[in-house]
Amino acid sequence: MILIENTCISDDIEDQLFVCDLEKCKGACCVEGDSGAPLDEEECAILDEIYPQVAPYLTEAGKAVIAQEGTYTKDWEGDFVTPVIDGKECAYALYDERGILKCGIEQAYNDGKIAYKKPISCHLYPIRITKYEQYHALNYDRWSICSPACELGSHLGVPVYKFLKEPLTRAYGPEWYQQLTQEIDERNAAKNNS
Known part of the structure; x- marks a missing residue:
């Protein structure tokens, strides 16, 4: 889980690979x-x-x-x-x-x-936001209709937070998104060093 300002972001948003495959x-x-x-x-x-x-x-x-x-x-x-x-x-x-x-x-x-x-x-x-009084919870919504998107995301190696950079920035601002990517990069570096 990642905490940034008044948002609580599930690990799935970092880990899940996803790119819409409209075809x-x-x-x-x-x-x-x-x-x-x-x-x-x-x-x-x-x-x-x-x-x-x-x-x-x-x-x-x-x-x-x-x-x-x-x-x-x-x-x-x-x-x-x-x-x-x-x-x-x-x-x-x-x-x-x-x-x-x-x-x-x-x-x-x-x-x-x-x-x-x-x-x-x-x-x-597939990110869904639940708004609570003090914070927003951002969760990845698993749904079978998105299986092609998971397959394409896996093939391309694109995590959902990168695929959704534009709307995440629209929702929370560029500084928030930069903080999210920095936090994820630091977590990945720590995993690789352990």
Whole structure:
């Protein structure tokens, strides 16, 4: 376990090898699960604000669900999440020509229409953050749909914290990420010297 500022980072984030392999998983994390993508409260207001720019990227089914439920909703635990279509894919998801699910929010961002990339929970996956009063717990979420990502990460030798450098930096800042990599480097050096 690594402690940095108000974060508690599980060892899996250092040790687990992971690189998304969309050709194999087809973006299954946008479909599977028991509810939509977790949202921070401030992200709900952002989704309301950017929806007019995002809507042209979405499927008719996605737009219909958002028209009915709103740009965000609450799950069975009372947490804010993205709406889903018929209990399956996220309302913001769309299929590309290869049958891979992509994020309509991210497509709008990539086209320069908005400044918000996508919900941080999506950007950080497979890291899940649990927010407690005094600290955030960062854990690696093991899920069978990510087996291809584990295989590719192992083949390339890329640990999850390096694969997720951009969203970790987005969530906690460059100094935090630098401290994380320094801590991991020091731990690895100590292991190699023992």
